Every structure is written in C-alpha cells, then in structure tokens.
Amino acid sequence: MSSQNQNQSQGQTQVPSLDALLNSGRKEEVFASVKASLHNCLSETNLQLTVPGLKSKTRGKVRDIYDSGDYLVLVTTDRQSAFDRILASIPFKGQVLNETSLWWFNRTRHMIPSAVLSVPDKNVTIAKKCS
Known part of the structure; x- marks a missing residue:
C-alpha cells in the first residue's frame, strides 16, 4: 500500500x-x-455591525482598529499602502503581517511586556489598551 x-x-x-x-x-x-x-x-471590515460591544472604529492605512472599552481589536487587512495612499489589496498580506508582528512580540516578550491578549484569527489581534 x-x-x-x-x-x-x-x-x-x-x-x-x-x-x-x-x-x-x-x-x-x-x-x-x-x-x-x-x-x-480583506480590504474592508465592518465588525461593528456583527460584534456587540464595539464602541468605535478607526480605519488606518492597513489596520482597522475597534475599541471595546478596555481592549482593542486590531484587524490587519490586505491593503497595500505607500506615500499615505492605499494602492491595492494583496491576498494574504494581512495574515503575513499580523503573524510577523506576533512572531516578534513572542520573540521579545522576555525583554518587554506586550499588550497582545489573544489572536482569534490570522488577521486579528486583541490587545489591552495601554495607558
């Protein structure tokens, strides 16, 4: 066989x-x-329509950030930007960017604490609000 x-x-x-x-x-x-x-x-997000408790949305060049009070929900999109302009969307770019960021947060956690609490999706990071 x-x-x-x-x-x-x-x-x-x-x-x-x-x-x-x-x-x-x-x-x-x-x-x-x-x-x-x-x-x-993933070029646009609308979590405020489906996830209860999200208070506001800030749209950045690459990430959409949702405020839920004590926490932030950061959605890393596939938007590509340069010179303060969104140029295009590249499939899986957001996943690669988010996972690269998480790799570095994990790699440096012995040196400095991180705000990262959870990663429920390859494009999403839930983090504590820093004061």
Whole structure:
C-alpha cells in the first residue's frame, strides 16, 4: 500500500507540494485556482455591525482598529499602502503581517511586556489598551 493510501486510510489526506502540482501537468488548473482566489482580499471590515460591544472604529492605512472599552481589536487587512495612499489589496498580506508582528512580540516578550491578549484569527489581534 502506498504511503498516500496509508495516510488516507488513517484519516489523513496527503497534500501534494506546489512543485509536484506544477510538474504534474496540472499547472493551468493550479493557476486558475489561484486566479479565482485573488478576489478574496480583506480590504474592508465592518465588525461593528456583527460584534456587540464595539464602541468605535478607526480605519488606518492597513489596520482597522475597534475599541471595546478596555481592549482593542486590531484587524490587519490586505491593503497595500505607500506615500499615505492605499494602492491595492494583496491576498494574504494581512495574515503575513499580523503573524510577523506576533512572531516578534513572542520573540521579545522576555525583554518587554506586550499588550497582545489573544489572536482569534490570522488577521486579528486583541490587545489591552495601554495607558
């Protein structure tokens, strides 16, 4: 039995690498799938409409910040900015930026405390308000 079949029989699905997909004759299928996903950018947020207790929203160049009293909800969007202008949206940019920030907060927590309390989503950080 192949390792892929063994993994599937154990409830695990083997995901082929991107190189394997591109070299398998499925290149056009992969590119079409990527192109179809490009519209899934997080450019705007409206949490105040669905999350109770949010008092206000501040829209920055890249992050939308919601005030909930003692805490801030920071949503890192896919907006790309330069020279104080929003230029475009790049898929997954917000996730990469938020996760990079969290990596640094974790890496430096032995030197200085952080306001980060929770990360309920790859684009969202909940932080204490600093006084």
